[in-house]
Amino acid sequence: MEVFPGQWASFDHLPILPNNDNNCVIDQQQQSSQNTQQQDAEWSGFLRSIEPEHAVAGSEFELPDCKPNGLPDAMATPGFRPFPMHTSSDSSCGFPAFSPQHSATQSMSPWQVSTAPMMTYPPTSNPDGSWAQHQQTHQHSFHDSLAQGGLCIQVPTPPQTAALHHRSNLDQMFYEGPAQAHFNEIMHCDDEHFEHSAMQPNFVDDTFGTDGDDEADAADPCYAQLLYRCLMEAPEHTLTLKELYEWIAQHSQKAKDPKSRGWQNSVRHNLSMNAAFEKATGNGTKKGSLWRLTDHAMRDGVISTTRYRKDPKRKHERKGLLALKRQISGARGGQATRAATRRIKDMHQARSSPYTSAAEHHRRHRHRGGYDSGFISPMSVHSPRPNMLSSGPASPYFFPLEEEYPMQHPSNLHTPPQLQLRYDAPPPKSALEKFELQHIDFNNRGGLFGDTDDMPPGTPSLATDASFMSDDGMQSLLSPAMSREQTIF
DNA sequence: TCCAGGATAAACACGT
DNA sequence: TACGTGTTTATCCTGG
Structure with missing residues (x-):
């Protein structure tokens, strides 16, 4: 040791x-x-x-x-x-x-x-x-x-x-227990940079904040570790988002530019995506903006946010309509981001190729398969050809209609009909309400997405990996081969 | 070269 | 309306 x-x-x-x-x-x-x-x-x-x-x-x-x-x-x-x-x-x-x-x-x-x-x-x-x-x-x-x-x-x-x-x-x-060793690891994740690391406990470096401090930058711990340390120090391991911002601004190089809000976005991203952190509710005035370290994290430490793990305990949060709406909106945002990125690429492509318009480029690629072979943005306003259907779904969020993706398809066989949704255009509010009322059975053991016990591995659903982690019924599917990332917790 | 991890950007809905 | 918050996805970069 x-x-x-x-x-x-x-x-x-x-x-x-x-x-x-x-x-x-x-x-x-x-x-x-x-x-x-x-x-x-x-x-x-x-x-x-x-x-x-x-x-x-x-x-x-x-x-x-x-x-x-x-x-x-x-x-x-x-x-x-x-x-x-x-x-x-x-x-x-x-x-x-x-x-x-x-x-x-x-x-x-x-x-x-x-x-x-x-x-x-x-x-x-x-x-x-x-x-x-x-x-x-x-x-x-x-x-x-x-x-x-x-x-x-x-x-x-x-x-x-x-x-x-x-x-x-x-x-x-x-702090005592197995997590102490892990905590020490976190605090000194990089031995070589320890002397200059912001992870060093109570470390005040006179070079902190100076420009061109590449070494300090290199030793700057990742967001998940920063948040972990911050919450470990916090009373009841709970802090508001603002307090987390302030702490990271004080203890990290990531917030060098106070005008930049990108790092705050990253903080929120990490809080949302890492199962080591959970929202603390029922705390009066601060309700909704409190974040807490989970018991698992306190005991076992924090692992990579990119594993997109979510604590099954958060399942109850996702059972609510609000959570569903957020999830859908987040997915739409992500897909729209993808479409926007592709549009930008198309523009660059069009500029570099005098013979090919962006629309033509998109059409060509659409039939070629691969990365952007079939995605139709849920937001029709972002999609060059909103009504053109694709040869295969690029996202688990969106499924082809039956006539194009028959039930004989291996994936489709296991996808409950009520989950075979597709957004060619943003669903109107009424449609969303209809969806919520008619297709979500919150009493099902499988949670938001039905009884997942009937859904074999590889079954696409409206849920992301993160949501899988929140679903009791999907816990049985958490083998390495079944999930993009394995949940350790 | 490929892959995993991390950071970041972007989009959206919701609440205040 | 503006802003903060929470969520999700995509992409880029870096190191192994």
Whole structure:
């Protein structure tokens, strides 16, 4: 496990400490010298991983802040947990200070433990939230801690880099569990750029925001990771969209140009498309604009937004008419975008080819198959030939009519008739209402799109991949071969 | 060269 | 009407 200065790191599997039933002295009669050497090597490696400068045989090393894994029940809430900050020089902090006095020839334990006040295990908390301290021998409590769950250690920040750090609420919180390691990965996703990375916790880089900082740009984490980190720090892992904007503007290079709104679009895109994030509703005035980290994400971290995953928990949101309308509108927007892009290409093509008009170019390509072989924009105003039908659907959203795409077609066989829709023109409002009333059975187990248990793999539907993820009935279809992307959650 | 991941642009509907 | 928000799709770029 790699750890970094200023970071809390959880060590669930620390090297074995010397036997200390009574004290911290190695019983040489019970342990072979080989074992001792192995322990020494393990501890040297461990120390080197958290403090290279002091991981030298014979040198003094003091573990700064450490605590047993496991928390008082009162603090055992998911996500961040309050944890008192201490300095390594504060002997009353309740954490053990280790002084490895290593000697290969020493018959006594290289690990001498002082007798400062120390927290018991399991730890208990005072009413004011502080950690209860008890006068106990270090070695007993510390060793028990190791036996029962390892330690969490704050790696010391070297003086030369300490100035680059400032303290935020992250320092007042402690996130524990498997996600901690992932969180650390996120925070330091690129080791090579760590020193200049905005992902470094509480990192303040004096080059931040300067022009031409290519290295910082290169280390700028992706939106999903930024959002993840932002929400991890947030109270209840929930923030408004505006707060997310502000945080990213502060902590990322992506919002270099405050006038540009493109990055905000990307933020919204990521929030919508990544299953690690969910809308938080029912929060009074902020309703509708709150975003929250899902439990899955808190536990397992965040993965690529391009996987277009959606948490099945959001299914209920998509069951509403509003969600359906949004989905349809989004699809139409996307398709219109595609048509617009093609028009632009057509224009360029027309300009470059004096003999071929854009319309003719489109007609030629329409019959050739391939990328834009058949799509007819749902928005007729965007389509050069709105009434021309194609040889095959380019989008799962749009299906040919039966006369052109008979039921014998393998895909059509599995497509419920009510889903064989096509927009040659934008459906009038009345048509949309009709569609909603007549074709959506919200009581069906399959959700919005009917009982999907009857729909075998590969069946096109009005739903996108993201919507598949929101559909219980489609969960069975989430094999790699059946979905464009696999859902990990 | 191909593919996956990430970023970005664009479009749309809805709400305020 | 303007703007913010949420959703979706397409495309470009980059690195493996």
